[in-house]
Amino acid sequence: MNKLIGKITFWKVVAGLIFASGLYATYVRFVDGLGASTNLSDEFPWGLWVGFDVITGVGLAAGGFTIAAMVYIFNLKRFEPIVRPAILTAFLGYLLVIVGLMYDLGRPLHIWHAIIMWNPRSVMFEVAWCVMLYTTVLALEFSPIVFERLQFNKAYKAIKRVTIPLVIVGVLLSTLHQSSLGSVYLIVPDKLHPLWYSPYLPLFFYISAIGVGCAMVIVESFLSSRAFHRGLEMNLLSQLGKISVVMLGVYLTLKVVDLLERNAVSHLFAFRYETGLYWLEMVIGVIVPMLLLARKKIRENYNGLFAGAFLVVVGFVLNRMNTTITGFEEWAGTTYFPSWMEISVTLSIVAFGFVAFALAAQYLPIFTHEEHAVSSPADEFTKDLKLVSQMP
Amino acid sequence: MVVLLVLLTIVIVIALQLYAEAHRHTQPASRLQQIRSSVEPLATERFIHPGHSWVEVKEPKLVTVGVDDFAPRFIGRLTSLLLPEEGGTVRQGDKLAALRRGNRVVWTAAPVSGTIVSVNHEAETRPSLVNESPYNKGWIVRIAPTNLRLELRNLLRGISADRWRDALRMHLIQSFVPRIGTVLQDGGTYVDNIGDALTDEQWQKVASEFFTFCSLIDDQSPTTLHAQNDEEGVLS
Amino acid sequence: MIKKKAMLIDITLCVGCNACQVVCKEENGLMEGEEQRLSATAYTALNEYDGTYVRRMCQHCDDPTCVSVCPVGAFTKTAAGPVLYDENKCIGCRYCMQACPFQVPRYEWDSTYPRVQKCKFCAGRLERGLQPACAEACPTGATKFGDRDELIKEAYERLQAEPEKYVQKIYGLEEVGGTSILYISSVPFEQLGFKTTMSKVALPTLTWNALSKIPSVVAVGGVFLYGVWWITNRRTEVQQLERKLKEMEEGSNGQGTLN
Numbered sequence A: 001m002n003k004l005i006g007k008i009t010f011w012k013v014v015a016g017l018i019f020a021s022g023l024y025a026t027y028v029r030f031v032d033g034l035g036a037s038t039n040l041s042d043e044f045p046w047g048l049w050v051g052f053d054v055i056t057g058v059g060l061a062a063g064g065f066t067i068a069a070m071v072y073i074f075n076l077k078r079f080e081p082i083v084r085p086a087i088l089t090a091f092l093g094y095l096l097v098i099v100g101l102m103y104d105l106g107r108p109l110h111i112w113h114a115i116i117m118w119n120p121r122s123v124m125f126e127v128a129w130c131v132m133l134y135t136t137v138l139a140l141e142f143s144p145i146v147f148e149r150l151q152f153n154k155a156y157k158a159i160k161r162v163t164i165p166l167v168i169v170g171v172l173l174s175t176l177h178q179s180s181l182g183s184v185y186l187i188v189p190d191k192l193h194p195l196w197y198s199p200y201l202p203l204f205f206y207i208s209a210i211g212v213g214c215a216m217v218i219v220e221s222f223l224s225s226r227a228f229h230r231g232l233e234m235n236l237l238s239q240l241g242k243i244s245v246v247m248l249g250v251y252l253t254l255k256v257v258d259l260l261e262r263n264a265v266s267h268l269f270a271f272r273y274e275t276g277l278y279w280l281e282m283v284i285g286v287i288v289p290m291l292l293l294a295r296k297k298i299r300e301n302y303n304g305l306f307a308g309a310f311l312v313v314v315g316f317v318l319n320r321m322n323t324t325i326t327g328f329e330e331w332a333g334t335t336y337f338p339s340w341m342e343i344s345v346t347l348s349i350v351a352f353g354f355v356a357f358a359l360a361a362q363y364l365p366i367f368t369h370e371e372h373a374v375s376s377p378a379d380e381f382t383k384d385l386k387l388v389s390q391m392p
Numbered sequence B: 001m002v003v004l005l006v007l008l009t010i011v012i013v014i015a016l017q018l019y020a021e022a023h024r025h026t027q028p029a030s031r032l033q034q035i036r037s038s039v040e041p042l043a044t045e046r047f048i049h050p051g052h053s054w055v056e057v058k059e060p061k062l063v064t065v066g067v068d069d070f071a072p073r074f075i076g077r078l079t080s081l082l083l084p085e086e087g088g089t090v091r092q093g094d095k096l097a098a099l100r101r102g103n104r105v106v107w108t109a110a111p112v113s114g115t116i117v118s119v120n121h122e123a124e125t126r127p128s129l130v131n132e133s134p135y136n137k138g139w140i141v142r143i144a145p146t147n148l149r150l151e152l153r154n155l156l157r158g159i160s161a162d163r164w165r166d167a168l169r170m171h172l173i174q175s176f177v178p179r180i181g182t183v184l185q186d187g188g189t190y191v192d193n194i195g196d197a198l199t200d201e202q203w204q205k206v207a208s209e210f211f212t213f214c215s216l217i218d219d220q221s222p223t224t225l226h227a228q229n230d231e232e233g234v235l236s
Numbered sequence C: 001m002i003k004k005k006a007m008l009i010d011i012t013l014c015v016g017c018n019a020c021q022v023v024c025k026e027e028n029g030l031m032e033g034e035e036q037r038l039s040a041t042a043y044t045a046l047n048e049y050d051g052t053y054v055r056r057m058c059q060h061c062d063d064p065t066c067v068s069v070c071p072v073g074a075f076t077k078t079a080a081g082p083v084l085y086d087e088n089k090c091i092g093c094r095y096c097m098q099a100c101p102f103q104v105p106r107y108e109w110d111s112t113y114p115r116v117q118k119c120k121f122c123a124g125r126l127e128r129g130l131q132p133a134c135a136e137a138c139p140t141g142a143t144k145f146g147d148r149d150e151l152i153k154e155a156y157e158r159l160q161a162e163p164e165k166y167v168q169k170i171y172g173l174e175e176v177g178g179t180s181i182l183y184i185s186s187v188p189f190e191q192l193g194f195k196t197t198m199s200k201v202a203l204p205t206l207t208w209n210a211l212s213k214i215p216s217v218v219a220v221g222g223v224f225l226y227g228v229w230w231i232t233n234r235r236t237e238v239q240q241l242e243r244k245l246k247e248m249e250e251g252s253n254g255q256g257t258l259n
């Protein structure tokens, strides 16, 4: 820990500034209301907090279910070493999404209403339930790490026994709400710019979430390898990169098909602000990383893989911001730019995520998965093996 | 607009990080380094690369690189060892040396980038040296590293290196538990040339789990190896 | 059954006296505030386009988007037509504002316990057998209250009686599946700030298409995932078993395949 403090003093200062401004913004938000703290208006009821903190946040946390499915359902056991960091990121991600939601909701103390007041026709209702349930599932998936740390062997074993059902439920819930975040926008065919509105929105959101889930795992592995001086599972990560490329390929193809189907190709070449941002999103987030990661040489190279995955993440964020904000500006007739308080709250949430991840990685067995809690036959073998291997 | 804001934020963060790094670089000696040099009179440390190689840093200008004990154990007594040419350059993670037993070849990865200054000719002529003493006499090359400080961060050392080795072993066992079980009961020293128990096909499968680069070759002549290696453009 | 109510707004008759807004504010006890356009303190507002006045207000859609999107069911559509909002349920997600195709719901941005605000179609008055305050107050009959069927009939009659005066269209007849507020005009609707390219189907069907697939996604997905897990898991089990068997055979055929 001391090492950590000593090493990133610079970032500590930055984080301190961010938290201070975030704290002030929090005060304004809850004491003076949304009007005083945000640039939201009747024309633009959803801004940075919904677009980034909630919708993008949920997407970026998709690595959890992707990796869990690969390891436990598709039995790709070699990905096991990255399950824990992925679950941790997802869990933190969802918690932060809920925090973001508390800022954005006009009546945050009524958030529990969604539990008892049902409206099954509402996409938002479905998303709320899925997020609620999935966060619970993530907490359960995460709990073995804590149990292992605390040596609660019984609890550890009990929860390990239900791993598979948990993972299956988690994947289903994720599939539902990742795609439903796209469905949220199905209801605004006239308001959302035709470059982004599509009847396939749920599908787009789902596929890109899987793609970015893999990319996020790569990015966070790199960052934590730098921060904690640990090795990298390079070949695992480049395999993840490969999966990400496949998802991007499918995504790009569908995007093109969709534009053709809706006769919206002409929008691609209109000389407009939206068009520019659309190209930015597609080139940075889809085309360039695809070209990069599709090449084995680059994918298996430390910097190449990182750059590719990072671009996928950036492109994903751009896509969500475009869909949730840029795409509405034309219809609303105004432009929206977040107030500094919205920005500082968002930055605080992100910074908080980093800090929480670092702390968890320090104090919980995230990267070093030791089966100490339960001693399996394999453990005995390892011990024997060590003994034997030391014999001359 | 918001999109541009987000992009800008990301760019600023990266720029700050790069700046901070450059800044740290110019500091005469970080506290960490001071502590390290005071408590470690040996001033030598071995770092492990997950691609089955290690690097020993006695002085930052010239480091010694070798193969971990897992790789030679896995493949068994080497029949040949193929080393890069002196004067060539490698990058971290690239193929460095090929360990061969019969038609089976695995490559270890270069733990750091740099120029190959010298190679261990003794090990080249007597490859079993690598089996006998992977961490000492069986070293393979000396490298003049180009980006040591940054690249060392990607390597394992100390406890994490030990854990990595344990995990490797465990994973290996788990990938064929019953087979090892019998051997253990026989009291045999299965740990060396563990691969001999497998058919080529099985071996290929297991090997690809542990090595990024591995292959089966049918031509016995060593020149094929050279050609293959050069084709990859790694040892240019 | 209660007949569906509606209001017919004949834009040609509106003189811009603003009586509707004044009585509306009185009726609903609204504070002073932004009055030039819809706001949390103005359920109705007049827009002027070159001497032509257009009254804006909630359209009280037949299949309202706001009702369908609200996660906690704070909006309800009553049989008589009014779309009502229950502030005690609302969590303040503002999805209704984002989704309403007419950009109607407004928010009390300055409050720490904000409500969504919009025209209530004077539901209380309707229950008492009265007409909405604004319709009653309208001096020229530009806003006319009645049964929806009747009003549609009347609108057609007006269009036919003076075909060269009116644009041959009743706005609200089929927009997003039909609304309770109907407009007729002598100026093309596009020039009066109306969106004329709106879909004819009610918007909730769009999301419902996706939502109704959920049960099958869950069922098929669940079975699929379980199946994949079963197969992959079984495969490793079988492999291990086979290996063990082979080992045992080999073991009995003589010791040590390994040296």
Ligand code: SF4
Pocket (backbone or CB within 6 Å): C058, C059, C060, C061, C064, C065, C066, C067, C083, C100, C101, C102, C103, C104, C105, C118
């Ligand atoms: S106009 Fe908007 S607020 Fe009014 S009923 Fe229709 S969808 Fe709801």
Ligand code: SF4
Pocket (backbone or CB within 6 Å): C069, C070, C071, C072, C073, C074, C075, C085, C089, C090, C091, C092, C093, C094, C095, C096, C097, C116
């Ligand atoms: S803001 Fe309130 S009324 Fe509108 S959708 Fe959200 S919960 Fe429902």
Ligand code: SF4
Pocket (backbone or CB within 6 Å): C020, C023, C024, C025, C027, C028, C043, C044, C057, C119, C120, C121, C122, C132, C133, C134, C135
């Ligand atoms: S119907 Fe009632 S609430 Fe609606 S605008 Fe008229 S007076 Fe106001």
